[in-house]
Amino acid sequence: MATRQTQSLARLMRAPAIILLLVWMLVPLAMTLYYSFLNYNLLSPGQTSWAGFFNYQYFYTDPAFFESIKNTIILVLGVLTITVVGGIAIAMLIDKPIFGQGIVRILVISPFFVMPPVAALIWKNMIMHPSYGVFADIAKFFGANPVDWFAQYPLFSIIVIVAWQWLPFATLILLTALQSLDGEQMEAAEMDGAPAYSRFIYLTLPHMARAITVVILIQTIFLLGVYAEILVTTNGGPGFASTNLTFLIYRAARLNFDIGGAAAGGIIAVVLANFVAFFLMRAVGKNLD
């Protein structure tokens, strides 16, 4: 059916999107790579010079770098654990016959649509504030001392906020997978007297395996870039206690005006993200045909 004419038309239709994305991908990345080899600070213009691998070396030997990598990993793993385990549990609960299922779904999915700065501000002021937050009110009610969450457990507090934002996503994806589970098989297992936990382990979990993988991989991509939640709540502190790699690079570029250093950090972030992306692409690619 495809004549030569329709083929060249198709090529013409594809071209703008491909060219735009190609430029968008290559030009800034090439610039980042170039800057990462320069001594370049916006505060001292005219003193730009070739730095070789100094920026990488500098970034690599900075104790803040290791702390930020550690924080990035804790943040990603912490949020993933909460959202995947919580997501499975909530999805299974919502999938049960309940009254008002539609409304329950809407309530559960809602946090996903709250923009990160708003989510962070709500939690910081309304929920976790040491004197006026709901948690403090609860502590006072039981006669306990309120906790100053962002000062004492900064990274944990950010994990809670980000997990709240992503729990709906995990729940929704897992619920979608759960709803395609073969009911008859489950019934047969039930009639044969298979207890609930083994039905879960041998039927439900394997069926959801693919969805769980997708949730983990997609969330990881987004979680590596957590930024606004940190900016609004702890600003990376105290010290570097809640600084992740994204925030460290932002600090270098925007607060220290260290273009070379920030670019080197950016390249490190690309390497890290590519590592994750490799697995995601394989999982998605399998489903293309």
Add this chain to the structure above:
Amino acid sequence: MARAVSKNAKIGYTIAAWTVALVIFFPILYTIITSLKTEQEAIEGFNLIPSFTFESYQTVQSQNDYFKPFMNSVILSVGSTILALIVAIPAAWAMAFSPTKRTKDILMWMLSTKMMPAVAVLVPIYLIFLRTGLMDTRIGLTVLLMLINLPIVVWMLYTYFREIPGEILEAARMDGAGLREEIVHILAPMAVPGIASTLLLNVILAWNESFWTIQLTTTNAAPLSAFIASFSSPQGLFWAKLSAASTLAIGPILILGWFSQKQLVRGLTFGAVK
């Protein structure tokens, strides 16, 4: 599938599910409630019944010119999505209806551009915006947001277009339909739902984008995400006001979001979970 469930079990599940749902929704609910309180009430301790005053909403508008960032959010999210659609519809169309051997590779490559961490290109984008005068302009940010969402737009459209049966076209051609009729009477009506879904999800994503909007705007082009982030320090303790601004910022998108649950699964998993 009607599995027999005793009434008691159903009531038990219902109570459990509603409890979980209300706990998850509570921060949003409490923000809405607080926005209807006076500043004094807002810090007086836990209280679910506000005095239903709209004072804070008026304050937000009169003190901060709330309308401006709100309009910026609308312009940026809708503008960038429409731009993306203009580029993506022909591309997705061509890939769905005249696929070549490389179509799959191209799609995978497009998806891979989405994996690039934003912070990795912060330095060049920031410098480009600074030097070309695009800093704090709506046009610069619109184009940037368009590029960020373009891969998802192409992908979503592609998965929708692929569901349009190609045979229907052939049948129309046999009946002597020209290209114009083909597009107007057959393809457009079948493609519209997919395009609408894509539009909806991408407006939501662009509305909530917070990294670039904070980096590249100050006052003129700042959408709600950047505007609210700047609330964090000075207005920290004016909670009724903060809640009012937050409620207005998330309200429209929350309602849009409720209608887009299905598209969300499809759009964000690139068709990997159905």
